[in-house]
Amino acid sequence: MHSSASHRHGEASEESNKETKGLILNGGWRYDLTGWFHDTFSFRGTFRELRQRTANLAQLQPGEQVLDVGCGTGTLALIAKERVGRAGRVVGVDPGKEQIARALKKAARRHVSIEFQVGVIEQLPFPDQTFDVVFSTLMMHHVPHPLKRQGLAEIARVLKPGGRLVIADFKGKPERTGLATRFHAGGSGMHDLVAIVSEAGFSQVETEEMQPPRFSAFPGAGIVLAYKSSDECVQAWEPRP
Numbered sequence: 182m183h184s185s186a187s188h189r190h191g192e193a194s195e196e197s198n199k200e201t202k203g204l205i206l207n208g209g210w211r212y213d214l215t216g217w218f219h220d221t222f223s224f225r226g227t228f229r230e231l232r233q234r235t236a237n238l239a240q241l242q243p244g245e246q247v248l249d250v251g252c253g254t255g256t257l258a259l260i261a262k263e264r265v266g267r268a269g270r271v272v273g274v275d276p277g278k279e280q281i282a283r284a285l286k287k288a289a290r291r292h293v294s295i296e297f298q299v300g301v302i303e304q305l306p307f308p309d310q311t312f313d314v315v316f317s318t319l320m321m322h323h324v325p326h327p328l329k330r331q332g333l334a335e336i337a338r339v340l341k342p343g344g345r346l347v348i349a350d351f352k353g354k355p356e357r358t359g360l361a362t363r364f365h366a367g368g369s370g371m372h373d374l375v376a377i378v379s380e381a382g383f384s385q386v387e388t389e390e391m392q393p394p395r396f397s398a399f400p401g402a403g404i405v406l407a408y409k410s411s412d413e414c415v416q417a418w419e420p421r422p
């Protein structure tokens with residue numbers, strides 16, 4: 182899935198890529214091609230299944246407003262748009278400008294209206310309490326731990342009270358070495374993810390697991406569903422000393 186990746190921490194970045202401590206992917210169509218190849222030949226369709234299960238868990242309703250953070254080339258956003266319909270609104274943000282360009286092309290080809298824009302989880306360019314649902318799929322392992330906390334506070338800010346957060350991510354593989362370790366520097370197990378989601382003030386946290394099928398290279402994944410409290414007691418993010 183990592184067709185072209187870069188970290189950008191304060192160094193001069195390519196025009197309109199966003200600065201982040203996360204690992205930006207910028208493959209565009211190459212990301213989709215690599216993803217299709219892995220899914221078909223190594224992962225035995227589990228990527229497709231993971232996206233469908235993520236969308237199912239959110240129980241999207243026609244007319245709802247949905248944000249996909251780290252949307253990549255927009256595949257989940259397209260599924261979400263089918264479910265919320267013309268009355269609904271779907272927005273995708275990703276720091277990779279080629280990912281966004283590819284997502285825009287895919288939406289235009291299907292004649293659907295989805296707002297894709299370059300952006301980062303650490304500073305979501307939306308007013309408070311905008312969205313009914315926020316997704317983040319296969320993205321959390323791209324950001325270091327403090328950024329996960331900061332990003333979850335941003336997500337809580339832009340969710341309406343009672344709004345749903347659905348995060349899907351690979352299960353951590355502690356034995357990873359070399360390049361894999363670098364790519365998955367922010368990787369965490371489901372337990373960690375549940376802990377930081379709860380710490381960020383979300384409640385009714387539920388999880389689903391996807392085990393790797395036999396003879397598949399898929400590492401296994403987890404999906405977390407959680408609700409923003411309706412009583413406005415979601416924690417504000419402050420950097421730890």
Ligand SMILES: C[S@@+](CC[C@H](N)C(=O)[O-])C[C@H]1O[C@@H](n2cnc3c(N)ncnc32)[C@H](O)[C@@H]1O
Nearest residue numbers: 201203204205206251252253277301302318320
């Ligand atoms: C493995 S891809 C997953 C993309 C998409 N969600 C999917 O399921 O195909 C992870 C994405 O997270 C993005 N990303 C990295 N750092 C980010 C940040 N700080 N904020 C938002 N997205 C980020 C990358 O650019 C990349 O497109």
